[in-house]
Amino acid sequence: xxxxxxxxxxxxxxxxxxxxxxxxxxxxxxxxxxxxxxxxxxxxxxxxxxxxxxxxxxxxxxxxxxxxxxxxxxxxxxxxxxxxxxxxxxxxxxxxxxxxxxxxxxxxxxxxxxxxxxxxxxxxxxxxxxxxxxxxxxxxxxxxxxxxxxxxxxxxxxxxxxxxxxxxxxxxxxxxxxxxxxxxxxxxxxxxxxxxxxxxxxxxxxxxxxxxxxxxxxxxxxxxxxxxxxxxx
Amino acid sequence: xxxxxxxxxxxxxxxxxxxxxxxxxxxxxxxxxxxxxxxxxxxxxxxxxxxxxxxxxxxxxxxxxxxxxxxxxxxxxxxxxxxxxxxxxxxxxxxxxxxxxxxxxxxxxxxxxxxxxxxxxxxxxxxxxxxxxxxxxxxxxxxxxxxxxxxxxxxxxxxxxxxxxxxxxxxxxxxxxxxxxxxxxxxxxxxxxxxxxxxxxxxxxxxxxxxxxxxxxxxxxxxxxxxxxxxxxxxxxxxxxxxxxxxxxxxxxxxxxxxxxxxxxxxxxxxxxxxxxxxxxxxxxxxxxxxxxxxxxxxxxxxxxxxxxxxxxxxxxxxxxxxxxxxxxxxxxxxxxxxxxxxxxxxxxxxxxxxxxxxxxxxxxxxxxxxxxxxxxxxxxxxxxxxxxxxxxxxxxxxxxxxxxxxxxxxxxxxxxxxxxxxxxxxxxxxxxxxxxxxxxxxxxxxxxxxxxxxxxxxxxxxxxxxxxxxxxxxxxxxxxxxxxxxxxxxxxxxxxxxxxxxxxxxxxxxxxxxxxxxxxxxxxxxxxxxxxxxxxxxxxxxxxxxxxxxxxxxxxxxxxxxxxxxxxxxxxxxxxxxxxxxxxxxxxxxxxxxxxxxxxxxxxxxxxxxxxxxxxxxxxxxxxxxxxxxxxxxxxxxxxxxxxxxxxxxxxxxxxxxxxxxxxxxxxxxxxxxxxxxxxxxxxxxxxxxxxxxxxxxxxxxxxxxxxxxxxxxxxxxxxxxxxxxxxxxxxxxxxxxxxxxxxxxxx
Numbered sequence: 001x002x003x004x005x006x007x008x009x010x011x012x013x014x015x016x017x018x019x020x021x022x023x024x025x026x027x028x029x030x031x032x033x034x035x036x037x038x039x040x041x042x043x044x045x046x047x048x049x050x051x052x053x054x055x056x057x058x059x060x061x062x063x064x065x066x067x068x069x070x071x072x073x074x075x076x077x078x079x080x081x082x083x084x085x086x087x088x089x090x091x092x093x094x095x096x097x098x099x100x101x102x103x104x105x106x107x108x109x110x111x112x113x114x115x116x117x118x119x120x121x122x123x124x125x126x127x128x129x130x131x132x133x134x135x136x137x138x139x140x141x142x143x144x145x146x147x148x149x150x151x152x153x154x155x156x157x158x159x160x161x162x163x164x165x166x167x168x169x170x171x172x173x174x175x176x177x178x179x180x181x182x183x184x185x186x187x188x189x190x191x192x193x194x195x196x197x198x199x200x201x202x203x204x205x206x207x208x209x210x211x212x213x214x215x216x217x218x219x220x221x222x223x224x225x226x227x228x229x230x231x232x233x
Numbered sequence: 234x235x236x237x238x239x240x241x242x243x244x245x246x247x248x249x250x251x252x253x254x255x256x257x258x259x260x261x262x263x264x265x266x267x268x269x270x271x272x273x274x275x276x277x278x279x280x281x282x283x284x285x286x287x288x289x290x291x292x293x294x295x296x297x298x299x300x301x302x303x304x305x306x307x308x309x310x311x312x313x314x315x316x317x318x319x320x321x322x323x324x325x326x327x328x329x330x331x332x333x334x335x336x337x338x339x340x341x342x343x344x345x346x347x348x349x350x351x352x353x354x355x356x357x358x359x360x361x362x363x364x365x366x367x368x369x370x371x372x373x374x375x376x377x378x379x380x381x382x383x384x385x386x387x388x389x390x391x392x393x394x395x396x397x398x399x400x401x402x403x404x405x406x407x408x409x410x411x412x413x414x415x416x417x418x419x420x421x422x423x424x425x426x427x428x429x430x431x432x433x434x435x436x437x438x439x440x441x442x443x444x445x446x447x448x449x450x451x452x453x454x455x456x457x458x459x460x461x462x463x464x465x466x467x468x469x470x471x472x473x474x475x476x477x478x479x480x481x482x483x484x485x486x487x488x489x490x491x492x493x494x495x496x497x498x499x500x501x502x503x504x505x506x507x508x509x510x511x512x513x514x515x516x517x518x519x520x521x522x523x524x525x526x527x528x529x530x531x532x533x534x535x536x537x538x539x540x541x542x543x544x545x546x547x548x549x550x551x552x553x554x555x556x557x558x559x560x561x562x563x564x565x566x567x568x569x570x571x572x573x574x575x576x577x578x579x580x581x582x583x584x585x586x587x588x589x590x591x592x593x594x595x596x597x598x599x600x601x602x603x604x605x606x607x608x609x610x611x612x613x614x615x616x617x618x619x620x621x622x623x624x625x626x627x628x629x630x631x632x633x634x635x636x637x638x639x640x641x642x643x644x645x646x647x648x649x650x651x652x653x654x655x656x657x658x659x660x661x662x663x664x665x666x667x668x669x670x671x672x673x674x675x676x677x678x679x680x681x682x683x684x685x686x687x688x689x690x691x692x693x694x695x696x697x698x699x700x701x702x703x704x705x706x707x708x709x710x711x712x713x714x715x716x717x718x719x720x721x722x723x724x725x726x727x728x729x730x731x732x733x734x735x736x737x738x739x740x741x742x743x744x745x746x747x748x749x750x751x752x753x754x755x756x757x758x759x760x761x762x763x764x765x766x767x768x769x770x771x772x773x774x775x776x777x778x779x780x781x782x783x784x785x786x787x788x789x790x791x792x793x794x795x796x797x798x799x800x801x802x803x804x805x806x807x808x809x810x811x812x813x814x815x816x817x818x819x820x821x822x823x824x825x826x827x828x829x830x831x832x833x834x835x836x837x838x839x840x841x842x843x844x845x846x847x848x849x850x851x852x853x854x855x856x857x858x859x860x861x862x863x864x865x866x867x868x869x870x871x872x873x874x875x876x877x878x879x880x881x882x883x884x885x886x887x888x889x890x891x892x893x894x895x896x897x898x899x900x901x902x903x904x905x906x907x908x909x910x911x912x913x914x915x916x917x918x919x920x921x922x923x924x925x926x927x928x929x930x931x932x933x934x935x936x937x938x939x940x941x942x943x944x945x946x947x948x949x950x951x952x953x954x955x956x957x958x959x960x961x962x963x964x965x966x967x968x969x970x971x972x973x974x975x976x977x978x979x980x981x982x
Binding site: 009012013015016020033049051053054055056109110111112113141143203205206208209211212 | 380383384387388389390474475476477479480568569570657658659660661662663664665666667668669671680682795796
């Protein structure tokens with residue numbers, strides 16, 4: 001499978017994502033500068049974490065105007081799997097591919113720590129190998145990951161099964177203590193209506209090897225790889 | 234026209250120094266030249282008070298690839314054609330004035346030093362010291378500095394993997410912010426900071442030049458502030474833009490690693506901006522330069538040549554390119570959406586000649602500029618020492634056994650002992666996917682991607698010990714840093730140092746600095762850890778009160794097989810726990826310089842000691858036992874003493890602990906005394922290891938000549954019992970997390 005990893009000015013999870021996809025999982029993966037305008041050769045697109053444009057103005061607000069984003073929107077509408085991680089999630093929200101916004105953490109501080117995520121919601125190629133209630137351990141690293149959406153939008157997300165990950169404790173209980181940033185409803189990751197676009201604050205690419213803390217994040221990549229095989233068949 | 238006192242004060246030169254300058258130049262310097270010489274002859278750039286002492290450091294070794302002080306940072310060969318580049322630097326004075334930006338630009342500066350070498354920065358460590366948290370001003374400084382360190386490093390995508398935070402009245406009004414950066418490079422692709430090749434262009438890349446930071450080197454960093462006027466100097470603190478630095482870092486790394494043949498040198502712009510970077514790389518290359526200031530892109534109109542030459546605007550680098558590749562270099566930076574302006578070229582003649590609007594505004598001979606006068610003094614022991622050293626610790630009342638549990642809980646909640654999670658969770662500790670052991674243990678461990686190797690990193694300095702005996706304190710900083718990396722299974726290979734002291738023209742301060750340097754030198758010889766780079770920060774005092782002498786040591790350890798590493802926590806029940814390096818019973822003298830002595834008795838007193846040979850034997854023993862896969866955990870016994878060390882291992886690993894030896898002699902000394910050279914290990918149970926675990930540990934210790942006592946065993950009961958102490962792990966954690974919860978414990982007396 002061939003992944004496009006988009007590098008905006010200020011992106012820093014590009015290499016980590018490339019390492020996991022290429023070195024750990026043996027996939028094809030290219031890091032592409034944000035001026036790229038043709039993603040037709042790729043089976044999936046990753047918008048990685050970082051501080052695109054230094055988070056100036058508002059996280060993701062400038063990157064959303066990068067030349068590559070028009071193409072990301074086009075392939076997303078076609079049904080190509082797209083994942084936005086951390087700053088990538090913020091870019092997806094800013095570009096309108098996903099609803100809602102990421103506000104400053106309720107602690108008003110940056111947070112880097114391991115979190116537990118419970119799989120919920122409906123079908124998405126990014127989590128097809130996880131069943132409802134499964135818990136994975138993946139770290140966060142952000143200052144503005146406090147997911148917010150108005151009540152109407154939230155109800156729609158919940159009703160349509162579009163909340164895919166919720167912060168929880170080790171046993172899968174969704175508690176206030178396990179919410180690291182104040183996200184409404186402990187929301188850690190959501191999908192678009194079609195299910196091919198996933199945005200999440202935690203970093204699956206940092207949970208790819210036992211040596212560096214765990215391999216739970218790989219289930220997302222394995223899910224999308226398996227889903228793409230199924231699609232081809 | 235004779236120079237005015239005001240003009241000399243502005244650049245922090247003495248009358249005598251000015252006279253020397255005039256004599257060497259053969260004329261009076263003009264205003265621009267005076268500003269340039271003032272900066273270059275400042276302590277911050279010229280090391281005029283410290284250079285003779287720094288020559289004492291052992292700096293050579295099989296693995297050392299750079300000459301100390303000759304490059305932006307030190308490089309150490311780690312095999313496979315790879316090297317580690319590292320340095321620690323201070324940003325104390327700016328952080329005292331504007332904590333967020335001061336700390337942020339401190340990180341920015343040290344990171345530039347690393348990528349100027351052609352390395353990719355892979356880790357940051359921060360060694361921080363503040364006055365007690367009972368003061369609102371100190372809380373403001375602490376919160377601001379931590380936010381600034383995180384704000385800059387997080388945006389760059391470099392993990393912050395370790396460091397220290399220490400609180401003491403010794404830093405009231407003068408916090409210390411030392412940042413260390415570690416980079417990885419292919420040895421063949423290291424870049425020098427030398428200007429060479431007559432006619433080669435000097436390219437200024439990165440940010441535009443503004444009026445920020447003028448006189449940072451000479452004004453802020455190189456003098457004391459008797460009237461506490463630093464507040465007025467806030468404009469001398471630079472404002473950082475980590476986004477710009479991120480682009481600059483990526484562009485410079487791409488240039489060095491893929492197109493090293495296009496360039497002859499790279500140099501960052503730090504203290505004294507263009508002045509020091511141009512003059513220093515000319516001095517190193519034995520050349521001169523012709524600069525046209527009209528080519529320097531400005532942030533604002535109307536800047537004078539003086540301001541352009543002394544601006545400390547951040548995120549700027551000088552690339553000395555090969556003439557035929559100047560356009561290639563410019564195109565590379567353009568791709569990263571960065572400016573690249575040719576501001577001059579390399580010339581013969583060891584003189585930097587500067588013009589502005591077609592007129593020559595300065596002519597600076599590089600040898601005079603880079604060879605300031607050196608001052609060697611004969612230090613005098615501070616007046617306080619005799620009384621404090623001879624203080625009779627045995628006259629203090631011992632702790633009542635019934636109070637021991639409460640005493641441990643109160644020790645764990647002390648700001649100097651409590652968990653640092655509240656600090657390091659504000660730092661990205663994992664980006665770049667190399668972090669094997671994250672902050673919270675004795676040292677951080679990173680894997681070297683593409684190899685089986687790992688590196689261990691730590692910083693250390695016990696300033697109370699330095700205050701009571703700077704020689705012992707300097708030696709102990711090295712010993713303890715080495716002990717920290719040894720506790721991860723790494724062999725110490727090199728150190729970098731940041732010498733933080735008060736006003737060196739005071740003989741008592743000079744004594745502290747000189748003694749500390751001697752102690753560091755001795756220890757580095759014993760541990761075979763050359764000093765590969767460093768920084769000096771003097772004039773750290775408020776009014777006439779100098780800070781605690783604080784020689785911070787940053788250390789690099791190497792692990793051949795990173796999958797086989799050690800950590801600090803009791804992770805498994807049923808393991809025998811050994812104290813290596815001493816007996817449990819300790820004399821009252823071991824309370825010297827201890828956290829317990831200060832918290833319980835309000836005293837910083839006693840006569841701390843270090844036995845470097847015993848330390849070396851202990852550290853070799855740990856590595857040997859680890860080689861034999863005998864150890865489940867190893868944890869350095871330092872601040873808080875044995876009881877705190879055992880409690881930390883229990884909390885970090887989750888297993889309980891049951892002591893089975895009596896704490897004889899003085900209880901306070903046995904539990905909380907801080908004798909140096911001790912490590913607590915848990916040993917693989919006999920049944921899981923052919924030939925047994927504990928028995929072998931005892932044999933190895935005996936043959937190594939290291940005192941060793943089996944003091945207890947880990948369990949899965951969640952209880953923690955040692956001597957008269959009886960607590961549960963949740964009790965311990967509750968106390969230890971005081972700082973995470975943002976509680977400000979009662980003031981440090």
